[in-house]
Amino acid sequence: xxxxxxxxTVAQFLDELASQAPVPGGGSGAALVxxxxxxxxSMVCNLTxxxxxxxxxxxxxxxxxxxxxxxRARLTALIDEDIAVYYRLSSxxxxxxxxxxxxxxxxxxxxxxxRDATKVPMxxxxxxxxxxxxxxxIAEKGNVGAVSxxxxxxxxxxxxxxxxxxxxxxxxxxxxxxEFVARERAALDGLLSGKAQLKxxxxxxxxxxx
Amino acid sequence: xxxxxxxxTVAQFLDELASQAPVPGGGSGAALVxxxxxxxxSMVCNLTxxxxxxxxxxxxxxxxxxxxxxxRARLTALIDEDIAVYYRLSSxxxxxxxxxxxxxxxxxxxxxxxRDATKVPMxxxxxxxxxxxxxxxIAEKGNVGAVSxxxxxxxxxxxxxxxxxxxxxxxxxxxxxxEFVARERAALDGLLSGKAQLKxxxxxxxxxxx
Numbered sequence: 494x495x496x497x498x499x500x501x502t503v504a505q506f507l508d509e510l511a512s513q514a515p516v517p518g519g520g521s522g523a524a525l526v527x528x529x530x531x532x533x534x535s536m537v538c539n540l541t542x543x544x545x546x547x548x549x550x551x552x553x554x555x556x557x558x559x560x561x562x563x564x565r566a567r568l569t570a571l572i573d574e575d576i577a578v579y580y581r582l583s584s585x586x587x588x589x590x591x592x593x594x595x596x597x598x599x600x601x602x603x604x605x606x607x608r609d610a611t612k613v614p615m616x617x618x619x620x621x622x623x624x625x626x627x628x629x630x631i632a633e634k635g636n637v638g639a640v641s642x643x644x645x646x647x648x649x650x651x652x653x654x655x656x657x658x659x660x661x662x663x664x665x666x667x668x669x670x671x672e673f674v675a676r677e678r679a680a681l682d683g684l685l686s687g688k689a690q691l692k693x694x695x696x697x698x699x700x701x702x703x
Numbered sequence: 704x705x706x707x708x709x710x711x712t713v714a715q716f717l718d719e720l721a722s723q724a725p726v727p728g729g730g731s732g733a734a735l736v737x738x739x740x741x742x743x744x745s746m747v748c749n750l751t752x753x754x755x756x757x758x759x760x761x762x763x764x765x766x767x768x769x770x771x772x773x774x775r776a777r778l779t780a781l782i783d784e785d786i787a788v789y790y791r792l793s794s795x796x797x798x799x800x801x802x803x804x805x806x807x808x809x810x811x812x813x814x815x816x817x818r819d820a821t822k823v824p825m826x827x828x829x830x831x832x833x834x835x836x837x838x839x840x841i842a843e844k845g846n847v848g849a850v851s852x853x854x855x856x857x858x859x860x861x862x863x864x865x866x867x868x869x870x871x872x873x874x875x876x877x878x879x880x881x882e883f884v885a886r887e888r889a890a891l892d893g894l895l896s897g898k899a900q901l902k903x904x905x906x907x908x909x910x911x912x913x
Binding site: 565649663 | 714738859
């Protein structure tokens with residue numbers, strides 16, 4: 494079991510991301526950026542909790558904070574899950590391919606793990622969609638002194654969603670099961686649909702409150 | 704002098720970002736996401752360097768890599784610069800305001816530091832624009848097996864640019880020097896102009912190569 498990449502320093506993470514080492518890659522980068530978006534959404538909530546000026550929204554903010562913190566934990570875990578599935582895939586590509594039987598076993602293993610390698614960025618995308626949805630009420634109800642941070646949270650969640658989508662698509666391109674590909678592609682389209690517009694709505698709301 | 708936030712673990716950085724502690728905030732988040740974008744652009748270059756299949760573009764890729772690595776270092780440094788200027792601003796807000804003289808000195812100090820607090824996210828935005836521009840030739844010429852990472856780099860650089868812009872705008876809203884505000888706002892508009900379109904061009908290019 495490899496160590497958790499969230500226990501590396503930010504500088505180390507950046508160095509290893511930039512290197513030709515296979516991990517971390519864009520999928521883990523997307524998960525981290527989603528986690529950064531969730532963290533900023535949490536920050537706005539934490540700067541609202543217990544403030545007399547925001548007495549009316551305390552219950553809403555506490556509920557929003559519980560959700561952003563759960564999503565932050567999930568997205569942080571997905572940094573490592575993307576790396577773990579890469580290692581599994583990499584091992585499958587190294588399987589012997591000298592005989593027809595070996596070739597068939599290797600191909601079956603690769604195709605099997607490629608489905609899991611698709612599901613990880615799909616889960617990153619799903620979590621980012623949830624973060625993005627939470628940014629709207631947080632920008633509306635949260636501490637106005639931190640409203641720009643709610644806007645940054647929305648920008649990061651949407652960029653992480655689209656980054657995860659690219660990682661879904663690159664895996665789907667290698668999967669032979671046409672039915673699986675069509676189903677995942679439709680699910681991905683559903684996740685992406687309307688999100689650029691939602692991000693712009695939140696951005697405009699934030700700018701109007703600056 | 705506070706410690707460098709890039710020496711904290713990713714998990715610590717996320718915890719402190721999510722907390723009600725004033726630093727790090729959205730400006731540092733933007734700088735980190737810009738650095739992640741630059742790192743992914745570097746990764747694509749590093750996966751292209753020395754590969755016989757990409758013999759024709761070795762010189763270009765080396766030149767692009769030198770630029771993405773310089774921008775990664777710059778953006779990583781800006782994480783801490785955003786925090787440092789926040790501490791200066793916070794100290795200024797705590798200056799005594801019992802007499803008219805004290806009030807005037809406090810206001811002058813705050814207004815002075817707000818200009819610096821505007822320049823930091825402006826520098827983050829400038830660096831992100833440069834990263835975004837580099838992503839296009841990297842997506843065109845770099846290792847096609849890592850083309851999705853060039854796309855993620857572009858998505859992150861553009862989101863970090865717009866995140867930095869929100870941090871410029873929130874500072875400008877508190878600055879009284881109308882000439883400074885108009886000049887910085889015009890400069891910011893120039894940085895933002897056409898970048899959403901450039902990001903979409905790179906995204907479409909990447910998807911066409913998947």
